[in-house]
Amino acid sequence: MRQDDQHAGGGDSRGRSVDATFARLLGWWTGWAVRRDWADGSHEFVGFRASERGAARFARRDGNYWRRGPWRPTAYAVVAMTRAGFRLHAQVQRCQDAGCPGAQRSAGERIGVAR
Numbered sequence: 535m536r537q538d539d540q541h542a543g544g545g546d547s548r549g550r551s552v553d554a555t556f557a558r559l560l561g562w563w564t565g566w567a568v569r570r571d572w573a574d575g576s577h578e579f580v581g582f583r584a585s586e587r588g589a590a591r592f593a594r595r596d597g598n599y600w601r602r603g604p605w606r607p608t609a610y611a612v613v614a615m616t617r618a619g620f621r622l623h624a625q626v627q628r629c630q631d632a633g634c635p636g637a638q639r640s641a642g643e644r645i646g647v648a649r
């Protein structure tokens with residue numbers, strides 16, 4: 535699905551940091567979520583946290599959980615988003631929308647999965 539562009543991280547050319555700053559000034563920014571990408575090209579957002587560090591911690595723990603299985607995420611990213619956006623996205627199954635936060639390499643901080 536496509537995130538509402540007036541919320542943080544619309545995935546447009548402005549880039550995440552500008553979006554996040556702008557959104558925070560206006561009070562839309564509420565937290566961070568972990569984006570999990572799968573081999574089939576779909577993604578999901580999990581581990582919503584108030585702090586970027588909290589979300590990064592979640593991503594590391596989650597990576598450790600999945601790495602033993604045959605089916606594991608191909609990438610993690612911590613992205614800024616609103617709580618409302620996070621809730622909305624949770625209703626989408628196997629989302630493959632390139633407009634979602636963290637879709638571009640430049641957006642969001644890539645976190646290596648421990649091997």
Ligand SMILES: [Zn+2]
Nearest residue numbers: 535629631634
């Ligand atoms: Zn999506």
